Amino acid sequence: MKKLCFYINSDWYFNLHWKERTLAAKEDGYEVHVVCSFEDLNIMSDFKTQGINVHNSKMSEQSLNPLILVKDLIKSFNIIRVINPDVLHCITIKPCIIGGLYAKIFRKNLVMSFVGLGRVFSSTSKKYKIIRKCVSFFYQWLSVKSNIFMIFEHEKDRADLISITGVSPEKTMVIDGAGVNTEEFKYSPDPQNTIPVVLFASRLIWSKGLADLVQAKAILEERGVRFDLIVAGITVKNDPDAIPLDTIEKWSDSKIIRWLGKRDDVKYLIENSNIVALPSVYAEGVPRILIEAAAVGRPSIAYDTGGCSSIVINNLTGYLVEKNIDDLSSKLECLIKNKDLRLQFGKNAHARVNSHFCSKYIIKKTLGIYKRFNK
Structure with a gap:
């Protein structure tokens, strides 16, 4: 049995993003292992119950301390060497660096997933510019491997990495986000809310744009345009970009937002919202919340960054706006006031998910990449 x-x-x-593909790989005959920093024991237990082998790397996600990086590298190397996989699939920058080094040294088949190039490639700070040069050099060095394949969530990231690394386009593919189970996320009509509801559901970091939505709400209230801003999010530890919890609570106490905390019923929240907003300012992949919103038939509004344009088609499935709070406010006002427009955008969005972002297409493409190494 092949090990993945x-x-x-x-x-x-x-x-959230990879469980379906993990279980599909197991069904396809792979012995599947997951090396990850498991902080939620319920998630670990769930994977074990479903026959997935789990290994707790206890890796530090955000730390740039060289000593911690070396510690993470040694521990991860030891875990992966014991597994001895036929295919190593690394996701996000730090695992791609450590796992890529392992695959290079031990000549393993390597798949790298770039779920958006993130702050490393979009930030203008001196620190991230230095990191970007180092990471770019490493990717360039790694890309000459014959048994490597790179997956991107949208075409711009793919083009950028090909330009940076010189990797052959034949070793790359665009797979549209994580996909969504359209049997679970079914279309539902625009809800009859007395006051329109705008949903923001994401990690609570400044880069996701919640502060811009708060400002937009203040602008619209001055115009007499009312809406409820519902916020469901995951608090982030040890990240300099994290929104402090006391700031969230202050907004909540002032009735600027309705703070729900971490939720596991995002589908219900989307169904009971009229609009989904994610004015993210950094180069992420295709945000799952926007895919799920489209599947349910909700129009979305997002800044034109990263892979948002893959799912939010301006003036067709929602509004894709420049990083401008006035424009964000105006487009929100249009959607809040015009139910017919929301309905049309929502139907268009649902149709686009069925043709581009359905889970079965995403799974088929991903499993097809693993099969390349069996030839």
Whole structure:
């Protein structure tokens, strides 16, 4: 039996975005392993119950301390060497660096998933510019491997990495996000809310744009345009970009937002919202919340960054706006006031998910990449 090993930072992200593909690989005959920093024992237990082998790397997701990086590298190397996978699939930058080094040294088949190039490639800070040069050099060095394949969530990231590394385009593929189970996320009509509801559901970091939505709400209230801003999110530890919890609580106490905390019923929240907003300012992949919103038939509004344009087609499935709070406010006002427009955008969005982002297409493409190494 072929061994497939996923290597990633955080358990919640893997559970949300990769669980379907992990189980599909097991059904396809692979012995599947997941090397991850498991902080949620329920997630670990769930994977074990479903026949997935789990290994707790206890890796530090955000630390740039060289000593911690070396510690993470040694521990991860030891875990992966014991597994001895036929295919190593690394997801996000730090696992791609450590796992890529392992695959290079031990000549293993390597798949690297770039779920958005993130702050390393979009930030203008001196620190990230230095990191970007180092990471780019490493990817360039790694890309000459014959048994390597790179997956991107949208074409711009693919083009950028090909330009940076010189990797052959034949070793790359665009797979549209994590996909969504359209049997679970079914279309539902625009809800009859007395006051329109705008949903923000994401990690609570400044880069996701929640502060811009708060400002937009204040602008619209001055115009007499009312809406409820519902916030469901995952608090982030040890990240300089994290929104402090006391700031979230202050907004909540002032009735600027309705703070729900971490939720596991995102489908219900989407169904009971009229609009989904994610004015993210950094180069992420295709945000899952926007895919799920489209599947349910909700129009979305997002900044034109990263892979948001893959799912939000301007003036067709929602609004894709420049990083401008006035424009964000105006487009929100249009959607809040015009139910017919929301309905039309929502129907268009649902149709686009069925043709581009359905889970079965994503799974088929991903499993097809693993099969390349069997030839």
